[in-house]
Amino acid sequence: MKWLNTMNRAIGFLWVWLLTMGLLFATVWMVGRIGVFLTQPLLPSGAAAITIEIPSGADARQIAKIADASGARVNPTVFVWAARLSGKARSIQAGAYQITDQDRLLGFLDRLVEGDVVRYRITIPEGDTAQDFLNKLAAQKEIKHTLNGLDQAQIIAEMNWPITHLEGWLFPDTYVFTRGTTDKKILQEAYRSMRSHLDAAWADRAPGLPLKTPYDALILASIVEKETGLPDERAMVAGVFINRLNIGMRLQTDPAVIYGVAEATQGQVDEDSSPRSLTLSQLRADTPYNTYTRTGLPPTPIALPSAAALQAVTHPDKTDALYFVANGTGGHTFSRTLKGHNQAVQTWRKIEDTRASEPKKKQ
Incomplete structure (x- = not known):
């Protein structure tokens, strides 16, 4: 009976060792896989950048699914835990984000928290007319259009500007904006800029x-x-x-x-x-x-x-x-x-x- 007890103990130790080694192996494997998900580029090398839209109120899992569905290599489970453990899950900002082959998961998460959204540009050359400006705004699909169908006189009234003719009052420049910016906001910036330049030049004439x-x-x-x-x-x-x-x-x-x-x-x-x-x-x-x-x-x-x-x-x-x-x-x-x-x-x-x-x- 003594030898049987010894054998049972040995078998018990063996099972404990096997379970321990199995858990260790599984842990190492899991850590390795998580490491891959955390460090691998979100897009294959040389792949074209993609843009995703994060809606207001989206949680970490929804964001990961949006990115994954767009073609980015984002594991939803890893992304959710990374966001939660870093305390950033509730700080992600809505907007349009670009993903490139240089992005990694943690860096991308940081950009979501920082609100590093895609910025668009519209350039108005000097010598263009006010109507040219309005036409280019209307053609910009990333802008939220609130003035469609209004003529210049109606736009002046809508903007509540103390002028009678729009020509000349919009400063020709490159305007940077995010998706969803209204046409009114860009026009207001252009009007204020022209006012500022004109006032400065006139004061120093x-x-x-x-x-x-x-x-x-x-x-x-x-x-x-x-x-x-x-x-x-x-x-x-x-x-x-x-x-x-x-x-x-x-x-x-x-x-x-x-x-x-x-x-x-x-x-x-x-x-x-x-x-x-x-x-x-x-x-x-x-x-x-x-x-x-x-x-x-x-x-x-x-x-x-x-x-x-x-x-x-x-x-x-x-x-x-x-x-x-x-x-x-x-x-x-x-x-x-x-x-x-x-x-x-x-x-x-x-x-x-x-x-x-x-x-x-x-x-």
Whole structure:
């Protein structure tokens, strides 16, 4: 009987050892698997980034399932325990998140807590019109559209802005936003930015300018913006227009006439509606924007001017030039007299004729 008791004890020890080793192996295996889930990239190397939308109120398990269903390698159980044990389960923020092949589970969890959501951009180039701005907003699918169907006058009323015409009042810039941002918020930011730039330029303006109000500066800046694409020329072009205003000479600027033609034909201006060149009848037709038939500034801006254009008209170059015309190199030739200007015009026309006679390059 003694040997039987010894054998039973040995078998008991063996079972304990086997269970212990089994539990140890299972623990090591589980820890290894958890380690894999925690450290492996959420997407295969080289895979395209994916974007997931985390709804408000979603818990850790729901978030893990959303990520897993989108193609990310997220184990729901591991994700839930990682979120709970780190104390972050209740701090996850809603929004759109991008997952790349550089993301790991814990880092992704940190981004969810930090609210590192996807940020989108919309760029409005200087010289665009207010309608261009509205069109680009309307085409941005990540924006929450609340102003669809409203014309510019209705938008001004909805925004409660103390202006009568939208043109010129939206600052051309790159605007960064998150999914669900409203069009009203972006427009408000653009309006406030233009107000700020205009107020700063006006407060620091050169003395003796023939501009009575900040709005006059905004109008002239929009013309300067459309007249030259060269940053170094803005102050010189502004100087020519300031000289003309000082002596009561008509501005004779084509972009203003083009704006008036487009507004008269469509009621609003967009970048595709403006003619590339003016006809003689258009130049002779008297409209509020025809600076060939009327003296002084047009009634409103004709585009969205940059901060540089605002600075140019409030600090114009001191020059005796009254005329300018394209020189064929992207810039302009400035002249003090009409005779000099006519000569520059003839030179420009020869350049145009030469270009017109050259064979067109195949696309």
